[in-house]
Amino acid sequence: MSIKLEQVNYTYNPHRPGEKVALRDINLVFQDHCFTALIGRTGSGKSTLIQQLNGLLLPTHGKIIADDYVIDMTLVYKKDGKVDERAMKKKHKVKLQNIKSLRKKVGIVFQFPEYQIFEESVIKDVSYGPKNFGKSEEEAIKQAKEALTLVGIDESYYERSPFELSGGEKRRVAIAGILAMEPDILVLDEPTVGLDAAGEEKLMGLITHLYEQGTSIILATHNMDVVLKYCKRAIVLDHGKIVHDSTPLDLFQNSEYLKSSSLEPPKVFRFALDLIQGGLDLDLSKVKDTKTLANEIIRVKGGNA
Numbered sequence: 001m002s003i004k005l006e007q008v009n010y011t012y013n014p015h016r017p018g019e020k021v022a023l024r025d026i027n028l029v030f031q032d033h034c035f036t037a038l039i040g041r042t043g044s045g046k047s048t049l050i051q052q053l054n055g056l057l058l059p060t061h062g063k064i065i066a067d068d069y070v071i072d073m074t075l076v077y078k079k080d081g082k083v084d085e086r087a088m089k090k091k092h093k094v095k096l097q098n099i100k101s102l103r104k105k106v107g108i109v110f111q112f113p114e115y116q117i118f119e120e121s122v123i124k125d126v127s128y129g130p131k132n133f134g135k136s137e138e139e140a141i142k143q144a145k146e147a148l149t150l151v152g153i154d155e156s157y158y159e160r161s162p163f164e165l166s167g168g169e170k171r172r173v174a175i176a177g178i179l180a181m182e183p184d185i186l187v188l189d190e191p192t193v194g195l196d197a198a199g200e201e202k203l204m205g206l207i208t209h210l211y212e213q214g215t216s217i218i219l220a221t222h223n224m225d226v227v228l229k230y231c232k233r234a235i236v237l238d239h240g241k242i243v244h245d246s247t248p249l250d251l252f253q254n255s256e257y258l259k260s261s262s263l264e265p266p267k268v269f270r271f272a273l274d275l276i277q278g279g280l281d282l283d284l285s286k287v288k289d290t291k292t293l294a295n296e297i298i299r300v301k302g303g304n305a
């Protein structure tokens with residue numbers, strides 16, 4: 001499943017105090033089976049963009065097409081060339097068709113998993129989604145158990161309150177709650193914040209596994225190591241606009257752009273660049289983390305990796 005955004009704009013509190021333009025003329029296609037990173041400093045619009053993808057926020061104007069779900073908020077103009085606000089309001093009221101099917105296909109794991117956990121036990125929480133989407137109690141529990149196994153939460157947790165779990169466990173339960181609905185696209189907002197290196201590797205291992213099984217992945221992150229190591233495409237937002245869209249390799253090789261945008265390339269990448277400057281003929285496309293960097297060094301030194 002792909003999602004296409006055409007001229008998507010989003011303004012919080014339009015025509016009211018606290019008005020804030022958060023997305024400006026976003027034109028973007030998330031292809032089927034993508035593994036895409038959304039990058040950008042705090043406030044650049046990542047979370048707002050994510051929430052457009054399953055209809056949680058509707059564009060102020062613009063169009064989103066995701067399979068049979070289409071929201072068309074393209075601007076209507078009056079004869080005098082001004083935007084016809086009345087016609088736009090009417091469009092907004094149009095009942096959203098297929099939104100439920102969209103919500104099932106596009107699962108979002110929010111930055112603060114506490115916000116999406118609400119049942120009294122882990123198993124109830126994770127089976128809520130499939131039940132809500134029409135599965136029988138039995139089927140829903142089965143799917144919940146499968147999802148919990150996938151995220152590494154064992155049976156001893158099933159009857160515990162999700163609110164008593166650690167931050168990392170809560171995040172995994174929240175992810176299981178989304179996975180239990182078997183989404184085509186898994187969207188994660190800052191999934192590695194607050195995790196230690198081992199937790200990060202475990203979580204990204206799970207996400208990569210899901211990707212390899214066919215799920216599309218879109219994640220917002222500040223973590224450039226994650227972008228380099230796992231993602232296939234890096235989109236940079238700045239003040240609600242897309243300012244860069246390439247492979248992570250091309251992004252991190254573009255030193256002038258990085259400087260102007262105050263993005264820091266991953267440490268391992270900077271180290272590899274220093275080695276190249278020092279005369280080592282490394283293939284940067286092979287460098288994803290310390291292990292692959294070591295392999296590259298061994299390769300150019302003529303050893304066995």
Ligand SMILES: Nc1ncnc2c1ncn2[C@@H]1O[C@H](COP(=O)(O)OP(=O)(O)O)[C@@H](O)[C@H]1O
Nearest residue numbers: 012020022040041042043044045046047048049
């Ligand atoms: N509920 C809200 N009300 C008003 N402004 C908001 C709200 N949420 C976010 N914003 C503003 O919209 C812009 C984009 O925010 P956000 O999408 O959260 O960025 P990011 O996720 O990249 O940090 C920011 O300027 C932010 O202050």
Ligand SMILES: [Mg+2]
Nearest residue numbers: 046047111189
């Ligand atoms: Mg955010």
